[in-house]
């Protein structure tokens with residue numbers, strides 16, 4: 569294998585994105601001594617537009633398009649993404665070449681007053697702009713009030729600390745990577761808040777014609793995580809795969825065997841459908857489609873129709 573002298577990683581400039589890019593840089597340097605790795609920081613449309621909830625402005629693609637442009641131009645060799653933010657269908661000419669070992673996939677409760685979801689009293693204000701978190705929270709705890717919350721992790725914590733919310737929901741992985749794990753009051757069980765497809769996993773994207781890089785990055789791939797994320801993303805893709813749908817998908821790998829759980833709901837929590845199935849790692853894609861079909865026949869089709877009505 570031909571190891572180049574230098575690689576450039578395209579990354580967003582939020583503290584979490586920079587941590588993730590640095591993490592991959594450190595991995596590359598340890599794996600290929602002598603290799604130089606530079607970061608190319610970029611501001612994406614998703615970072616610029618902060619006053620509207622994501623699902624209203626076009627969703628996940630907003631965070632990756634500029635990075636893909638840098639790959640297309642040859643300004644960068646690879647992009648590092650939170651798999652949660654990567655669209656379910658990759659644009660032509662690009663490939664997800666490796667998916668790294670998953671950090672904690674759960675959602676977390678962060679609060680300065682309450683230790684658990686159960687402790688939150690009637691009328692307590694919970695911050696999240698994720699339709700997935702909102703639907704599940706309102707289905708389980710209809711007495712709580714959900715208020716939108718956007719911005720990077722630090723901004724969200726600052727809004728909590730300013731007293732705008734009684735509690736907020738965030739991904740554990742992001743908090744832990746930033747050294748903010750101490751802010752977590754409770755890790756939410758999958759039964760309370762099933763995670764998003766790909767949550768907690770990092771993906772490396774390259775141009776599809778860079779076979780040289782694919783070989784170099786292959787050892788970053790973590791087969792158990794890659795299979796789980798493949799199943800989760802197949803489920804999501806079958807459902808139309810955008811963050812305008814309150815959808816969760818979470819696969820656990822037990823020694824090569826996957827258990828995939830999924831759910832789809834209405835944002836107000838009035839209707840929510842759960843489904844699950846097991847399968848082998850090798851059949852991860854089919855497992856995702858199978859659970860999607862289960863959900864659709866159990867009521868998700870009606871939910872999708874209600875969501876797409878004008």
Ligand SMILES: NCc1[nH]cc(CCC(=O)O)c1CC(=O)O
Nearest residue numbers: 650652738739741742767768769
């Ligand atoms: N939507 C933003 C985003 N994308 C990935 C993470 C967390 C890290 C991860 O899931 O890998 C977060 C923050 C959050 O949801 O709290």
